[in-house]
Amino acid sequence: MKDNNSEPILRVDNLHVHFKTEDGIIKAVNGASFELYPGETLAIVGESGSGKTVTALSTIRLLDENGWIAEGEIQYKDMDVLSLSYNHLRKIRGKEISMIFQEPMTALNPVYTIGEQIMESLELHLNMSEKEGKKRAIDLLKKVGIPEPERRIDQYPHELSGGMRQRAMIAMALACNPSILIADEPTTALDVTIQAQILELMKDLQNEFKMAIIFITHDLGVIAEMADRALVMYGGEVVESGEIKTIFKRPRHPYTWGLMNSIPRIDKDEERLLSIPGVVPNPLNFPKGCKFSNRCFFADQKCVDEDPNLEEIEDRHFSRCWHIDKLLENMNKVKEGEV
Numbered sequence: 001m002k003d004n005n006s007e008p009i010l011r012v013d014n015l016h017v018h019f020k021t022e023d024g025i026i027k028a029v030n031g032a033s034f035e036l037y038p039g040e041t042l043a044i045v046g047e048s049g050s051g052k053t054v055t056a057l058s059t060i061r062l063l064d065e066n067g068w069i070a071e072g073e074i075q076y077k078d079m080d081v082l083s084l085s086y087n088h089l090r091k092i093r094g095k096e097i098s099m100i101f102q103e104p105m106t107a108l109n110p111v112y113t114i115g116e117q118i119m120e121s122l123e124l125h126l127n128m129s130e131k132e133g134k135k136r137a138i139d140l141l142k143k144v145g146i147p148e149p150e151r152r153i154d155q156y157p158h159e160l161s162g163g164m165r166q167r168a169m170i171a172m173a174l175a176c177n178p179s180i181l182i183a184d185e186p187t188t189a190l191d192v193t194i195q196a197q198i199l200e201l202m203k204d205l206q207n208e209f210k211m212a213i214i215f216i217t218h219d220l221g222v223i224a225e226m227a228d229r230a231l232v233m234y235g236g237e238v239v240e241s242g243e244i245k246t247i248f249k250r251p252r253h254p255y256t257w258g259l260m261n262s263i264p265r266i267d268k269d270e271e272r273l274l275s276i277p278g279v280v281p282n283p284l285n286f287p288k289g290c291k292f293s294n295r296c297f298f299a300d301q302k303c304v305d306e307d308p309n310l311e312e313i314e315d316r317h318f319s320r321c322w323h324i325d326k327l328l329e330n331m332n333k334v335k336e337g338e339v
């Protein structure tokens with residue numbers, strides 16, 4: 001949980017990330033800014049291609065070879081990330097800022113045992129002896145809920161079930177007690193029961209390890225319980241940001257509202273699913289005005305012509321929309337059953 005008095009541990013300001021492709025320059029992130037506070041969970045939400053992963057990975061400059069940070073500032077603790085040497089960056093990656101992914105096999109090496117992989121990280125970053133490392137690895141496997149850790153430590157990734165592999169990857173990511181964990185769709189590939197267990201585990205570990213989490217997901221439903229704040233991204237831009245409770249109670253961007261309406265409600269007799277028509281715009285050729293204008297119920301000529309700024313619409317709640325008034329009117333109509 002966020003400590004309101006603390007300084008941010010990570011600050012990203014006006015981040016622009018580009019990729020060179022045969023078809024031209026892809027503008028994947030277009031001016032994203034955010035802060036991350038110690039111990040909090042910040043969700044980055046949006047459909048596929050909205051720039052969530054690239055934004056998060058840019059914080060440790062982990063971009064594909066054809067990509068670069070075209071503009072912006074990134075500050076981690078008192079360090080200017082964009083001017084760090086490669087050696088310095090390597091010390092931060094995996095130790096202070098670590099990652100887990102949707103597919104654990106991206107992070108786990110199939111030819112080494114789970115124990116060897118955790119111990120390697122401990123040796124590399126913390127200079128631990130083999131004996132100390134093994135003890136810590138067993139302890140970590142226990143913490144992430146892997147039964148019989150003394151035996152499992154000698155198993156290879158393919159010998160574990162999907163849920164257990166996810167737990168092993170989490171153990172590896174937490175080995176050096178990071179201050180930030182980037183979790184990129186960590187539960188998307190798992191069935192609902194295992195998904196709930198992994199989310200619960202992450203919350204417990206966050207309390208124990210006092211780390212901040214950047215939780216990337218396309219599913220607003222997942223973050224309701226998990227996150228303190230959210231950035232909603234569309235077309236490489238933040239279109240709404242704020243406390244998670246505020247965003248769920250009072251969404252102030254038509255895109256967020258659309259995402260919320262795509263969550264099936266089990267507490268309603270009649271399930272109402274208004275999914276968002278159309279697809280995310282091509283990053284080689286964004287519309288001139290608001291990037292969401294061609295899919296928005298409320299768009300008019302102004303939206304097509306002029307790109308709105310991200311404005312603070314109430315305390316620490318930001319939205320990038322010309323027509324919050326129309327959105328509110330419509331939300332009320334839906335609430336009253338008129339639409």
Ligand SMILES: Nc1ncnc2c1ncn2[C@@H]1O[C@H](COP(=O)(O)OP(=O)(O)OP(=O)(O)O)[C@@H](O)[C@H]1O
Binds near residue numbers: 052055218
């Ligand atoms: N190496 C690359 N070369 C070209 N384009 C890329 C590269 N990596 C990412 N992109 C593009 O950048 C945009 C943002 O990608 P990103 O992976 O951040 O989206 P996302 O919101 O995380 O979606 P997903 O959930 O599908 O990963 C997309 O249009 C993607 O195709």
